[in-house]
Amino acid sequence: MTGNYPALLVTVPLLAAFVIYGCSWLHKRSCLFMALLGLTIPFAISVALLKKVLINGHISYHLGGWDPPWGIAYELDPINAIVLVAVTTVALVNLIATSKEIETRFSDRRGAFYALYLLFVVGLLGIVATGDLFNLYVLLEIASITGYSLIAMGDPARAPLSSLNYVFMGTIGACFYLLGVGYIYIMTGSLNMADVHALLPPLYHSSAIVVAFIFCLVGVMIKMGFFPLHSWLPNAYTYVPSPAASLIAPLMTKVMAYVMIRLMISVFSPKFVFSSIAASNAVVWLACLAIVMGALMALAQRDVRRMLTYIIVSEIGYIVGGAWIGNATAMSGAVLHIINDVLMTFCVFLSLGAIARSTKGYQIENFSGLFKKIPVTMATFVVSGLSIIGIPPTCGFFSKWYLILGAIEGGHYGFIVVLLLSSLINIILFFRIFEEAFFVYPKTNAVHTEGEASIAIAETPFVTLIPLVLTAILLIFTGIYSGSLIALIIKPVVSAGLL
Amino acid sequence: MKRLALLIVILSGGLLLYATKDFPSWGDPNSPASTHVSPRYLEKSLEETAVPNVVTAVLADYRGYDTMFETTVIFCAGVACFMLLRKFEPEERDLYYRHIPTGLTLHIKGEKQIPSTSKEFEKIDAIWTPYDFIINTVSRFLVPFIQLFALYVIAHGHHSPGGGFQGGVILGASIIVLAVAFNLRTAVRRFGEKIDGIMSALGVFIYAGVGAFCAILGAEFLNYRALAKILPVGKVMARSHGILAVEIGVGIAVMAVMICIYNNVASEGKFDEGL
Helix, strand or coil, X not given: CHHHHHHHHHHHHHHHHHHHHHHHCCCCCHHHHHHHHHHHHHHHHXXXXXXXXXXXXXXXXXXXXXXXXXXXEXXXXXXXXXXXXXXXHHHHHHXXXXXXXXXXXXXXXXXXXXXXXXXXXXXXXXXXHECEHHHHHHHHHHHHHHHHHHHHCCCCCCHXXXXXXXXXXXXXXXHHHHHHHHHHHHHHCCCEHHHHHHHCHHHCCCHHHHHHHHHHHHHHHHHHCCHHHCCCHHHHHHHCCHHHHHHHHHHHHHHHHHHHHHHHHHHCCHHHHHHHCCCHHHHHHHHHHHHHHHHHHHHCCCEHHHHHHHHHHHHHHHHHHHHHHCCHHHHHHHHHHHHHHHHHHHHHHHXXXXXXXXXXXXXXXXXXXXXXXCHXXXXXXXXXXXXXXXXXXXXXXXXXXXXXXXXXXXXXHHHHHHHHHHHHHHHHHHHHHHHHHHHCCCCCHHHHCCCCCCCCCCCCCHHHHHHHHHXXXXXXXXXXXXXXXXXXXHHHHHHHHHC | CHHHHHHHHHHHHHHHHHHHCCCCCCCCCCCHHHHCCHHHHHHHHHHHHCCCCHHHHHHHHHCHHHHXXXXXXXXXXXXXXXXXXXXXXXXXXXXXXEECCCCCEEEECCCCCCCCCCCCEEEECCCCCCCXXXXXXXXXXXXXXXXXXXXXXXHHHHCCXXXXXXXXXXXXXXXXXXXXXXXXXXXXXXXXXXXXXXHHHXXXXXXXXXXXXXXXXXXXXXXXXHHHHCCCCCHHHHHHHHHHHHHHHHHHHHHHHHHHHHHHHHCCXXXXXXX
């Protein structure tokens, strides 16, 4: 059975989603339990797989017993194994933390909600694990369709329209990717990533392959919200219901960033990407623009959730920039930043969801006096904020550190300046919230809401608080251990790929 | 903005044209697409899977894992329609009933209503279209033939164009034709929302379940060869039977999802008269 772990990792939550939706028509209460089970098992499997990959090296799993390139294969190396662990961890912890809200908010359609939740996770896990270009597209469709519908369940006034906008942009992105894959198939006759990688070198100067690469890349960049193509992101991630926000916002864009790196290393080769295309300077400058624009637009927001969505745009800029600088240090920094950014975006969205219970809205003014009312929840918000800024003990610092080292090595001083500038802007962004929450006390509530007595806001319930605190601690731990993360997991794969 | 959009369109179009420069020529038998993986599919599929239809063999066996997720995409679409559109709270408004023997319409204001078990009265909406004898009768006669044809298409996918997706759509159409010719309530009475929801999950569950069952029997996921251990056939024939099992699953799922999407979209999730 252990030999089947790569397939079971993806298909256990898949089967669970079907069982949950079927059972929701008969017995609604059992849905949550099955959803938890359907995410705990893949979490355990992903940890086991990571261990196995670290001990035995690369795992290749042939689905249906057909050898690639005829059949579909899953390829696991240390990097995607750790991304898989990050995805399953976030999905499981988020479900535990937000289960209460899901149960009350979607009580009449919770079966459908859990099914879509699990299928979204299935899509992401499959995207990360697969070694087949077309299989990646199919799973991308699953992750997108479930993502669209989860987002559309938010604020009834705005969410459906933002989701529709996302549908248009997302579909265009998927089309570009599919066109690129089609061109690769025409030129090589294969869909398997490793096989394409082996067949491509004589075709590096073919116009069709260059266009295929551009199309795949543009498609993936639309999906990850890279700066000029990010227009769907802020609205979609602002109006999404909060249990889905802390699932989708950390995972979708980062997994797509991983896909970009995967395309660059395992499908096309660094030689093709950095020598034949010779666009890396332009892309790094575009990434710099993404970082600055994301930070500036975040500065213009008064709504905290909207501000965070622009921070995501800026973080994606870090990853793209790091990946395109084109040396092993910067690439390792980019991969580390994917994992760190998953964790810190998750922590900040989860704590924001918990804070929203105690405030009337997401405006900065609503945060006044929150440190007194919900000290522990606010503490986790502070930790995630510090991590996004990049203050040493938290993990955000270390990935930025590697990115800067890589940029020095690659001579991209503009990137360093931009990175430091955006960190400074992040300090302003978060400290104006901390200031409001710490030093400003709300004027007596009676003035604002006539007649209503001021209600002492209690701390977040334990079912949400404990996962939240654990996530915040994880941010610090990942920071402390990021050296070994780089040395053991990321660097070996990246160096092998880049040489 | 419009100019920018035009520029981008021209640029993408130009790239597409530029890419064709190095394409293998049209219908070239020596192009990579027809020399790399396809020869094995074309030459070996019968002896490896015992399925004469190459398309079915590639779709449901060589690349069966993709097809499982394609079916899941359809399932997702159905669940998403249910999730976004279904309204459970009835809106407050007047009730209309049709007295079946006379065809008179009864308009009730306020709380009172006629029990749904009544044989003489039928609940209708204000925008009710009158009963049409010819259309109703013809479509009622058509339903069993449509369903029979659908089953043929599913079962015959091994030998001719067809299979679970096409057959499932035809099966779904047989119920939707009732909803169009009569009204949505009649169709939902015949094929309820609950059974529809359960079947949509059951269909995809059969597909993924067969795959998981192969894994339990000790082979890779979706390696139908393992089914030879429990079926009285050889390993190659077991692949053919495995394909039939997943095609049936696809058929059930596609049928149920088509009906679910139609019902929710046609009635805006209220499950009333429909279109």
